[in-house]
Amino acid sequence: MSYGVVIHSKIAPKAQEELFTPDALKFLSALHKTFESTRQALLTAREDAQRRHDSGVPLDFPPETAHIRADPSWHCALPAPGLEDRRVEITGPTDRKMVINALNSGSKTFMADFEDSNSPTFSNMINGQVNLRDAIRRQIDFESGGKQYKLSEKPAVLIVRPRGWHLDEPRVTVDNQPISASIFDFALYFFHSAKELVKRGSGPYFYLPKMEHYLEARLWNDIFVFSQSYIGIPLNTIRATVLIETLPAAFQMEEILFELRNHSSGLNCGRWDYIFSFIKKRRADRSAVLPDRKDVTMTVHFMDSYVKLLIQTCHRRKVAAMGGMSAQIPIKNDSKANEVAMGKVRADKLREVTAGHDGTWIAHPLIGPIARGIFDEHMLGPNQYHNLRLDVKVAAADLLDPKVPGKVTVEGIRENVSTCLAYTAAWVGGNGCIPLNYLMEDAATAEITRVQLWQWVKYGVRAENGQLITADYVDGVIKELSPTINKIVPGLKEEHVRLAVDYLKLQIRKQWPSEFLTSDLMPYLAIADGVEPQFQRASL
Structure with missing residues (x-):
């Protein structure tokens, strides 16, 4: 035990030895003791807000921040090195082979994911941290099955997505309390690699998931300020892109950017989680029942409204408005089916770039040339910040409209x-x-x-x-x-x-669905990793 930190799993001992140095544990402890009470208060506020919505109080733009939305004078930070042009971003988990292939994919950036595309076994989490550390230092080359995996001379710019505020990391406690999974993921990456990234002409860049309120963005900003001072790098070196993937966050885009403005690199349309949140937040509203999920496309009114508002908001504040994921992967041995699938990719990316997005997501390297070709044709500069979408007028009713053909x-x-x-x-x-x-x-x-x-x-x-x-x-x-x-x-x-x-x-x-499947099932992974039940807040 060091600084009140206890590691409750012996999984991947070599990675643990490399990551959990006394100074790293001291940093984890300092972040937990400084910010955990605020995180818990914000999670309680989420529950209170849900009860209000269940009672019939509709979601709306916050009246107390109308002055922020009305003020045209403030802007977010200038793009950090490597984030000036983000037209194609590839995403995926942090296993060693994936990291190399994604960084070599030809995409502008790689979002290395500790969140939704990652199962948070302790082995996955800490080995992933080692893989990112090694990639930054160009020490990630390895051989598997007789094949060499080697990093290219100009890999994609690395952006890391930690887990959301709602999740604990039960394998690590501070003073007998589970640490925030968000803080755990952020802290290990930042502590071990921020200075190295700056030295190499880049910086510690993040994607922030699942936020529901601008005060949750303020918490992240406070952590950024604290952490930069703690290790001694210049303030405002960090950049963060926020995924707007919850219904409440769609009503607070301006405020989220404002809270993070000196560290902000834009917003992203997290389309699949947004649909999930639309159903969950309106769980008590019979009129919000949606048809088959294949019918809930980006062109239905509530989704189209959310996209337009996000682009308008980002460009007004001079940051990137990132498009969503094309989840299609190439279909081998069926050229007709593959052409249909790739046609969907082309249509999706054309819709995004013509709407004004500054970049898009892909899940497979072979999709990259399609996405890049469309953005190269229709976005001649590094971004579309000049496209202010002054034609867009989105009201609360547009974001809440449940009418979906299907x-x-x-x-x-x-x-x-x-x-x-x-x-x-x-x-x-x-x-x-x-x-x-x-x-x-x-x-x-x-x-x-x-x-x-x-x-x-x-x-x-x-x-x-x-x-x-x-x-x-x-x-x-x-x-x-x-x-x-x-x-x-x-x-x-x-x-x-x-x-x-x-x-x-x-x-x-259940009367109401659980907030997150991952929260419900995390204890199963923790038990498999050797964690005692008293350090798990949830149960199966």
């Missing part, structure tokens, strides 16, 4: 069940990024499928064929499909599929 179908129910079971079983088995139906899926997919099934059961929705969707009906679909999950994701353990089945059956029967 229906609930038996096929949609079955797909949701299959996807939720497959991803959940993979996640508890240590894999947070899996190909399903030629899409690269992460936790957001499982979350949408979970809350849609809950919503349809809760409000007694009838499918297009007249089938009443009840918990018992969904149970029958689960019973039918669960034996096939191993064909969708080969190598899953039977115990993990059973856990996924039990979890989904429980969820569709």
Whole structure:
């Protein structure tokens, strides 16, 4: 134990020895003791806000910050080195092979993900930290299966996504209290690599997920100021892009940028989590029931409104408005199907660049040339900050409009069940990024499928064929499909599929859906890593 910090798992001892130095533990302890009480207060505020929405108080733009939205004079920081042009960003987890391939992909940046595309086993978390540290120092080359993996001369610029404020890191406690997963992920990366990044002409850059209030952005900003002073690098060296992937955050984009303005590098349309949040935050509103998730596209009114408002907001404040993920992956041995899939990528990226986005996300290196070609053709400069979208007028009603063309179908129910079971079983088995139906899926997919099934059961929705969707009906679909999950994701353990089945059956029967699948199932990973129950706030 050092500075009140205790590591409760012996997983990956070599990585632990390299990362958990006395000075690093001192930094973790200082961050926890300074900021944990604020984090807990903000999480309580989330619960209070949800109760107000459940009682009928609608989401709206905060009246107390109207002066910030009305003031045209303030702007965010200038782009940091390497972030001037972000037209194609590739994302993925932090295993060693993925890190090298993503950095070599030809994309402008690589978002190394400790969050939704990562299953947070302790091995994944700390080995991922070692991989990023080694990549920054150009010491990540290795051989596997007779193949050499070597970093190119000009790799992509690295951006790291820590986990969200809602998650604990139960394998590490400070004074017998679990540390924030956000602080844990940020602190280890920042402490071990910030000075090295600056020395190499870059900087510590982050993506910040799942925020619901501008005060949560203020907490991040306070941590940035504290941390830069702590290790002795200039203030405002850090840059952070915030994912607008919760419904409350869509009403506070200006305020979030304002809180982070000296450290801000823009906002991103986290489209899949945004749909999940739309359902979850309006859980008590029968009128907000959505059809099959394939019908909830970026062109439906509430999604289109959110995109337009994000672009207008970012360009008004002179920062990047980043587009969302194209989850498609190349389809081998079926050229016709592959062309259809790539056609969807082209249409999606064309929609983004013509709307005014400054860059976009991809999940596979082979998608890069398609995305880059479209942005190169339609975005001649490094960004589109000049496109102020003065034509955009978005009101609260536009962001809340639940009207979506489409229906609930038996096929949609079955797909949701299959996807939720497959991803959940993979996640508890240590894999947070899996190909399903030629899409690269992460936790957001499982979350949408979970809350849609809950919503349809809760409000007694009838499918297009007249089938009443009840918990018992969904149970029958689960019973039918669960034996096939191993064909969708080969190598899953039977115990993990059973856990996924039990979890989904429980969820569709709850009064309200759980906030996050990852919070619910984190104790399973912690137990596997040797953590005692008293250090876990949640339970299965």
